[in-house]
Ligand SMILES: [Fe+2]
């Protein structure tokens with residue numbers, strides 16, 4: 001999350017990698033929990049992951065695309081395709097959990113979690129370092145601030 005010490009793109013991008021860990025932790029060990037708890041955890045996972053993806057698609061990826069067509073036509077296109085698959089499986093898993101179909105939820109989670117883990121690894125190894133190296137400091141900080149502020153706004157909304 002951005003704070004007073006955050007002053008360069010590297011710090012800003014680190015907040016996206018940290019967000020991956022935080023989102024993952026919401027569903028780790030989920031299958032050992034009672035169904036009602038799993039649903040609550042998965043809803044929070046869904047909300048946080050959606051916010052994360054939106055910040056990437058609305059701010060980070062467009063800023064990187066402006067640094068060269070090769071980014072738009074290569075890694076960004078792949079990440080957008082993967083976001084589509086991630087969204088489809090998380091929506092299907094959530095719908096299954098909501099109707100109490102744990103078997104179907106598990107089937108989608110079995111695809112979703114490895115997909116997300118590979119996706120996050122690619123972002124952390126390729127996309128985020130490229131953003132840290134190429135983005136204007138202002139663009140990177142804006143993306144990190146949106147990530148943090150949308151959480152604050154959603155938190156306020158829920159209280
Ligand atoms: Fe992503």
Ligand SMILES: [Fe+2]
Nearest residue numbers: 016056120123
């Ligand atoms: Fe990400």
